Amino acid sequence: xxxxxxxxxxxxxxxxxxxxxxxxxxxxxxxxxxxxxxxxxxxxxxxxxxxxxxxxxxxxxxxxxxxxxxxxxxxxxxxxxxxxxxxxxxxxxxxxxxxxxxxxxxxxxxxxxxxxxxxxxxxxxxxxxxxxxxxxxxxx
Amino acid sequence: xxxxxxxxxxxxxxxxxxxxxxxxxxxxxxxxxxxxxxxxxxxxxxxxxxxxxxxxxxxxxxxxxxxxxxxxxxxxxxxxxxxxxxxxxxxxxxxxxxxxxxxxxxxxxxxxxxxxxxxxxxxxxxxxxxxxxxxxxxxx
DNA sequence: CTTCATGCAAAAAATTTGCATTTTG
DNA sequence: CAAAATGCAAATTTTTTGCATGAAG
Numbered sequence: 001x002x003x004x005x006x007x008x009x010x011x012x013x014x015x016x017x018x019x020x021x022x023x024x025x026x027x028x029x030x031x032x033x034x035x036x037x038x039x040x041x042x043x044x045x046x047x048x049x050x051x052x053x054x055x056x057x058x059x060x061x062x063x064x065x066x067x068x069x070x071x072x073x074x075x076x077x078x079x080x081x082x083x084x085x086x087x088x089x090x091x092x093x094x095x096x097x098x099x100x101x102x103x104x105x106x107x108x109x110x111x112x113x114x115x116x117x118x119x120x121x122x123x124x125x126x127x128x129x130x131x132x133x134x135x136x137x138x139x140x
Numbered sequence: 141x142x143x144x145x146x147x148x149x150x151x152x153x154x155x156x157x158x159x160x161x162x163x164x165x166x167x168x169x170x171x172x173x174x175x176x177x178x179x180x181x182x183x184x185x186x187x188x189x190x191x192x193x194x195x196x197x198x199x200x201x202x203x204x205x206x207x208x209x210x211x212x213x214x215x216x217x218x219x220x221x222x223x224x225x226x227x228x229x230x231x232x233x234x235x236x237x238x239x240x241x242x243x244x245x246x247x248x249x250x251x252x253x254x255x256x257x258x259x260x261x262x263x264x265x266x267x268x269x270x271x272x273x274x275x276x277x278x279x280x
Numbered sequence: 281c282t283t284c285a286t287g288c289a290a291a292a293a294a295t296t297t298g299c300a301t302t303t304t305g
Numbered sequence: 306c307a308a309a310a311t312g313c314a315a316a317t318t319t320t321t322t323g324c325a326t327g328a329a330g
Binding site for chain 1: 270
Binding site: 020023055058059062 | 309310311
């Protein structure tokens with residue numbers, strides 16, 4: 001529930017359910033994103049090459065792309081920063097500290113926003129709160 | 141108030157207030173974004189070169205960047221699509237139709253989300269609702 | 281007349297593609 | 306085995322930079 005440390009069986013299932021082949025590269029990608037919560041392509045590449053030095057950047061791009069299409073990963077685009085990815089099983093609202101760049105997950109109830117919404121059918125709501133985190137504020 | 145057709149004096153003021161020089165290129169950029177609501181770099185370049193064929197893409201990049209830093213423009217990053225820009229005077233929540241890609245502005249009260257928020261001080265709240273718009277739904 | 285913006289070309293960064301080889305189901 | 310994934314190198318796309326020239330305050 002904290003998004004940390006899913007076992008491999010769980011990750012294999014995410015792939016199998018979508019008829020995607022289970023490869024060590026894919027499991028590694030999912031395991032790292034699961035462990036760290038949100039990673040961008042470069043962070044992922046840096047971490048993954050530590051355990052798996054021969055993975056290709058192209059493979060990471062291809063897999064991120066196919067997993068986003070299959071709703072296994074969720075793309076988080078952040079103003080002024082690189083796109084990050086999280087497991088869609090723990091899709092959250094996010095608080096982004098514009099000072100230290102830390103991202104915190106928020107459990108926000110979106111219903112108050114959707115009340116009376118009539119522009120169409122809703123698939124997904126993305127909420128990002130930008131500001132200065134408590135730690136950064138006390139430092140100043 | 142509808143973000144359409146600001147006069148040049150208004151746009152000049154946005155720049156002057158930030159001590160940015162008023163140039164025809166900058167006014168053109170702001171006028172087009174004001175008129176269309178949200179544009180990405182390529183859309184902007186395509187539109188701007190119609191009236192102003194010799195503007196350089198580098199100039200657009202430099203200006204977008206400096207205007208975002210100065211809070212004149214607001215960056216809207218959208219999953220699976222190119223980053224768009226709007227005048228920050230009409231920053232909105234957005235409904236994005238994943239079918240026809242249309243972006244609709246929403247006037248949403250964010251207070252219900254911020255109630256009890258205690259992770260830090262809030263500068264800006266970004267809300268994006270993804271789904272299928274009414275027009276696309278009836279077509280199917 | 282000083283500071284800043286523009287435009288060009290070149291460089292750098294980010295992403296995508298084709299294809300031979302290997303792995304998975 | 307057939308279908309799909311990998312890894313490499315090359316191609317493409319996107320964004321940034323340096324610098325000479327021109328415009329704004």
